[in-house]
Amino acid sequence: MGIYDIIFYLFAAITIVSAAIVVNTKNIIHSAFSLLLTFFGVSGLYALLGADFLAIVQIMVYVGGILILLLFGVMLTNKITNVDIKTGVLNVIPAILGLGIFGAVLIFIVTSTNWHVEKLVIPKTTTSMLGNLLLTDYVLVFELLAILLLIALIGAASIARRDKE
Amino acid sequence: MYEFLENIVGNQIIAYFIAAALPLFLFILPYALIAVLAERKVSAHMQDRLGPMRVGFHGILQTIADILKLIQKEDIIPSAADKKLFVTAPYIIFMSSFAVFAAIPFSNFFIGSSIDVGLFYIIAISGFVVAGILMGSWASNNKYSLLGGMRSVAQIISYEIPTAIVVLTMVMLTGSLNLETITNQQTAFFWNWNIFGGAATGITKIVLIPLMLAAFIIIFISMLAEVNRTPFDIAEAESELVSGFHTEYTGMRFAMFFLAEYANMLAVSLIISALFLGGYNSPFGYLGNSLGVAWLIPIEQMFWFTFKGIILVILQMVLRWTLPRLRVDQLMTVCWKYLIPYSIAILLIVGFITVL
Numbered sequence: 001m002g003i004y005d006i007i008f009y010l011f012a013a014i015t016i017v018s019a020a021i022v023v024n025t026k027n028i029i030h031s032a033f034s035l036l037l038t039f040f041g042v043s044g045l046y047a048l049l050g051a052d053f054l055a056i057v058q059i060m061v062y063v064g065g066i067l068i069l070l071l072f073g074v075m076l077t078n079k080i081t082n083v084d085i086k087t088g089v090l091n092v093i094p095a096i097l098g099l100g101i102f103g104a105v106l107i108f109i110v111t112s113t114n115w116h117v118e119k120l121v122i123p124k125t126t127t128s129m130l131g132n133l134l135l136t137d138y139v140l141v142f143e144l145l146a147i148l149l150l151i152a153l154i155g156a157a158s159i160a161r162r163d164k165e
Numbered sequence: 166m167y168e169f170l171e172n173i174v175g176n177q178i179i180a181y182f183i184a185a186a187l188p189l190f191l192f193i194l195p196y197a198l199i200a201v202l203a204e205r206k207v208s209a210h211m212q213d214r215l216g217p218m219r220v221g222f223h224g225i226l227q228t229i230a231d232i233l234k235l236i237q238k239e240d241i242i243p244s245a246a247d248k249k250l251f252v253t254a255p256y257i258i259f260m261s262s263f264a265v266f267a268a269i270p271f272s273n274f275f276i277g278s279s280i281d282v283g284l285f286y287i288i289a290i291s292g293f294v295v296a297g298i299l300m301g302s303w304a305s306n307n308k309y310s311l312l313g314g315m316r317s318v319a320q321i322i323s324y325e326i327p328t329a330i331v332v333l334t335m336v337m338l339t340g341s342l343n344l345e346t347i348t349n350q351q352t353a354f355f356w357n358w359n360i361f362g363g364a365a366t367g368i369t370k371i372v373l374i375p376l377m378l379a380a381f382i383i384i385f386i387s388m389l390a391e392v393n394r395t396p397f398d399i400a401e402a403e404s405e406l407v408s409g410f411h412t413e414y415t416g417m418r419f420a421m422f423f424l425a426e427y428a429n430m431l432a433v434s435l436i437i438s439a440l441f442l443g444g445y446n447s448p449f450g451y452l453g454n455s456l457g458v459a460w461l462i463p464i465e466q467m468f469w470f471t472f473k474g475i476i477l478v479i480l481q482m483v484l485r486w487t488l489p490r491l492r493v494d495q496l497m498t499v500c501w502k503y504l505i506p507y508s509i510a511i512l513l514i515v516g517f518i519t520v521l
Contacts, residue, residue, distance in 0.1 A: 003181055029303060033250065036296055056282050060289040063296060125281040127342060 008048055015041030036063055053126045189263060192271075192471070197427045198228045200478060204427075207482045238416035246413065247304040254301030255414065255421040261293030262425040265432045270345040272445045272466035283344045284332055287436060288325070291391070294429070295321050298400075301422075302410035313409025317393055317400030320496060324390040324397075327504040331384040334512045335359065335440050337519055338373075344436075348444030355448035360441040369518060376511050381441045383508050385477075388433040390500070392426065395485040399493055434477035438470065445470040 018037035025031050039062040046055035134142050202217070202225065209216025217224030242251055268283035270276040280286060295318050302314025338359070339347045351358050360381050362373035390397035401409025411422045438444060445466035452458075452465060491499065 027247075029247070029250070033296070033300060052280055052282050053285075056285045056289050059292065060285070063289070063292045127281050 004048060008045070011041045011044035011048070013041075014038075015045065039063055051126060053130055185267075189266075193263065193266065193428055193431070194424075196431060196471075196475075197424045198232075200427045200430070201228045201231075201423070203479065204482050204485075207479065208486045211483070211486045232420065235416055235420045240418065241413075241415045243306065243413050245306045247306065250300050250304035251413075252418075254297050254304060255418045255425075257297035257300060258294055258425045259421045261290055261297060262428045262432065264290050264293075265436075266428075268344060269432070269435050269439065270348055270445060271470055272463040273345070273349075274463040275467060276345055279343060279345045281341075281343050284336065284342045284347075284436075284440075287432075288329060288332065294425075298410050301414070305410075305413035307413050309406045310410050310412045313400050313402075313406045313412070316406075316493065317410060320393070320397060320400060321391050323497060323500045324387040324504075327383055327387040327500065327508045328391060330505070330508040330512050331380050331387070332440070334380055334508070334515050337512070338515055344439045344444070348439055348446065351443040352446050354450070355443065358441065358443040358446075358448075372518060373515070376514060377441065379507065380511050381437070383504050383511075384437060384440070387500070387504055388437060389481060389484070390496070392429040392433055392481075394430065394481055396488040396491050397496060398485075398490060399496060402490060430478050430481055431474055434474040434481070435470065437477060438473035442473050 015038055018034040018041065021034040022031050022038060025034065039058060043055040043058035046052075046058060205227070206216045206224075217227040220226040220230045242248055265287050267278050268276075268280060268286050270279065298317050298321075299314050302310040302317075305311070335347065336342055339350055341347055341350075347359075355361070360377050362370040362377055365373055393400045399405075401411070406412070411419060414422060447465060447469045451462050454462065
């Protein structure tokens with residue numbers, strides 16, 4: 001077992017354990033912080049697969065952005081202002097049924113698919129290749145996403161703007 | 166680096182661990198010891214005091230005595246605190262502020278990981294510091310802690326924007342996210358440093374110099390805000406919030422926050438010096454080259470890099486004891502109305518220059 005195997009199992013354990021905590025804990029803040037760990041574990045797995053840029057983007061977007069904003073919303077709801085958040089177990093039987101069917105289908109697909117395995121040489125750098133692809137082959141998608149983000153920014157600015165009285 | 170260690174130790178895994186731990190023990194922990202004392206000495210001399218004088222010659226062993234004291238202190242966890250998060254938060258802040266050092270090139274021989282997304286990694290991993298601050302402040306169950314944490318997060322998120330834009334400018338100019346590549350483009354003498362327009366020549370360089378100076382000042386201010394130093398330390402404003410997000414922490418946990426703060430100061434100084442001040446390059450050429458001693462060069466590079474970093478750290482300390490603290494609204498005004506528009510203007514102009 002080399003160093004990469006150890007690191008892989010470490011990150012896999014982090015991902016699975018923290019994902020289980022996200023689902024099972026009743027404290028919404030614990031759940032949010034465990035989600036952060038889950039994203040961290042997943043990004044570690046990406047890095048092991050040679051997708052270093054994707055791994056960093058994963059941390060950047062989820063840890064830096066979404067989770068912090070989520071926490072801003074969540075933080076004011078619990079403990080300090082003593083607002084009880086309803087956390088309970090509902091609809092146990094339909095959930096088990098749905099999960100069972102979904103899990104069975106997933107396991108069936110994973111085991112029965114004839115996976116296309118290829119000895120792939122992991123590229124040493126992915127960033128410049130990704131950049132070139134984004135601005136040549138996928139430039140339309142790239143620009144559309146930029147416009148979408150711009151619209152979201154304008155929307156945020158117009159919501160935050162104070163009305164003149 | 167890894168091959169060298171692997172040859173000595175003979176085991177891949179141990180070699181990796183040593184390579185990962187070496188900067189921490191060899192350099193950053195001793196630095197933190199010295200920096201804490203330096204901060205007190207700088208502040209004392211700026212205020213016409215002497216500072217710590219009792220322990221050792223002119224108080225040079227004061228920090229060690231303080232650490233011995235902190236180790237002995239009782240580790241108090243408030244009864245109403247969220248214990249798990251309260252205990253975890255210092256570790257997260259500590260780890261993430263030290264993880265930044267992995268992508269910083271200390272010399273061409275000594276770099277943790279010369280990854281191609283180095284700068285991007287540094288910006289992303291510092292997000293964990295915010296998460297740790299928020300975790301600690303919320304888990305303390307103290308209104309001052311929570312206010313401090315909220316302020317700190319709002320401040321860091323706002324000031325990440327000008328930082329990221331200036332970093333983007335430098336990436337456009339140098340064409341790389343790898344700090345080692347960026348450093349290697351600024352070799353030879355100090356007029357090749359990015360703050361003086363980089364390795365460009367002629368009219369381009371003359372146009373670039375004022376832009377780069379402005380970019381340097383912008384990134385220095387916003388990095389100062391990101392590490393919560395005065396004049397941007399409203400997150401732990403003593404006169405308003407006791408001491409902000411670490412109000413409830415005692416003993417070694419408090420010391421971890423403290424060490425992380427000093428490590429962060431050094432990290433941002435090193436990043437700025439790698440981006441703008443030529444990184445590990447010597448300003449006047451190497452002694453090792455003129456003597457013909459090849460092994461001296463990495464040591465010299467390490468010296469120059471840490472020298473530049475520590476100069477910037479001392480500048481941060483002097484600023485702390487010179488400037489008054491900004492109000493919250495002034496803080497946001499500085500960021501959103503001044504730094505961001507100017508940095509976007511610099512980004513556009515540098516973009517045009519690189520295209521032409």
